[in-house]
Amino acid sequence: MAASRALAGPDPRLLVVFCSIRLDPHAVLAGIKEVAAGVPLIGCSSGAEIGVEGPGMGVVAVAAFGGSGFTVRTSAATGTRTAPREGGNEVARSAFAGMDDTNQFMLLLTDGLVQDQDEIIGGVYEMLGAGVVLVGGAAGTAVVSDSGVNADTFHMYDGEVLTDAVVGAAITSDGPFGVAMRHGFQEVGEPMVVTRSRKGRIYTLDNRPAVHAYLDRLGAPAEAYHDKKAFVAFSRLRPLCVLRRATEEVRFVTDDVDLDEGSLMCVGDVPEGGVVWPLDSDADSTIETVDRAWPAAVEALGGRSPLGFLAFDCGIRQDILSQSPTGDRVAEEVSLMARQAAGLPFIGFYTWGEIARIRGVNGLHHQTLVVLAVG
Structure with a gap:
């Protein structure tokens, strides 16, 4: 035993x-x-x-x-x-x-x-x-x-x-x-500023709708922009990295996405005014x-x-x-x-x-x- x-x-x-x-x-x-x-x-x-x-x-x-x-x-x-x-x-x-x-x-x-x-x-x-x-x-x-x-x-x-x-x-x-x-992920492009968020809900990145800014940066397939199932399949393996003063914290992008509004949801706080980095992996x-x-x-x-x-x-x-x-x-x-x-x-x-x-x-x-x- x-x-x-x-x-x-x-x-x-x-x-x-x-x-x-x-x-x-x-x-x-x-x-x-x-x-x-x-x-x-x-x-x-x-x-x-x-x-x-x-x-x-x-x-x-x-x-x-x-x-x-x-x-x-x-x-x-x-x-x-x-x-x-x-x-x-x-x-x-x-x-x-x-x-x-x-x-x-x-x-x-x-x-x-x-x-x-x-x-x-x-x-x-x-x-x-x-x-x-x-x-x-x-x-x-x-x-x-x-x-x-x-x-x-x-x-x-x-x-x-x-x-x-x-x-x-x-x-x-x-x-x-x-x-x-x-975490083993690779940063994609330059860091992005969280210009509007509340707790884990991100409304805008670099003053653009968060969903579009995130998907554009990662080169997502076209269906991910308007099909929730396609978005979830793409995003679950591509988190965001919150850059802190002393460390980095990876945030899982959940299925609680609002494609019409353009907001996405992470598990855990993503502070407004902070900096995040889209991630990819293999x-x-x-x-x-x-x-x-x-x-x-x-x-x-x-x-x-x-x-x-x-x-x-x-x-x-x-x-x-x-x-x-x-x-x-x-x-x-x-x-x-x-x-x-x-x-x-x-x-x-x-x-x-x-x-x-x-x-x-x-x-x-x-x-x-x-x-x-x-x-």
Whole structure:
């Protein structure tokens, strides 16, 4: 069982579980409890899982943080679909109270069905400030509710199964940790100014209707301008990059487009007056991201050898690889992750949003690979 393998090391302090949406989470928790009763646990649903055995669908991936050098406090909040900022406040309110401030980070698993993901992170920021690193991902579900497949997300918090939730683990360690994120997209043309927007709704780019400015820049087919289905097929693999002072954040362009008005919608805030860059990709650049993100996470350990890794890889990146003209290349990417891990344990899942905030306020990403290295 995955939990038994994860508990091979001494003194487990935290279990992290990525559970297939195709499984009964209550039964999974019951099985974990048989071998790890009393160990704090956080987890979430996933459409597909990542591990040393390769990509999987319908499996459970479990990682254990352990040893005397780790201190952990878990937390959870519900109701994030209607009150995301309040959920972020609640999950982080007393996260690090009384804990050593050496090598702090918070592992955060949000709900991919929440439209305003950045509001959750904003709520966490209000409690913790900019000094605590955040890393994690958003729970996913099945794209289509097939027979026997849960269409809702779920989270695991110790012995409970929650819906409409966010869970977190405040972690301090006597060893370092490293976080890196890379998206593998190529910028197309020059940056564009967001001349009118409200949250994720972009009305104009460079003072032109956003849809036309975006499609023109990317050389879209004619039908994408007037056919919503054609627009969605084109845009879902071509996001926008929000240029921040300290980082870049990829924003997924959703199917909530108004072709008559000329506005498009992104998951996450796209600030008015800010700058965005249309992006394009291919399977090669998507896979090459592993060779950039993984070493960067290890380098952030400052010379200390890693003990293991967590990977948060976007479900859209999985789509790019599965639809490659040369065939399905998802297994190739996970094989490269295993090569980079060099025999050390690692797990991950294909998320509906990625979280990586090393400094600053923001930290929501899409169509990005985020790697956590633990030293």
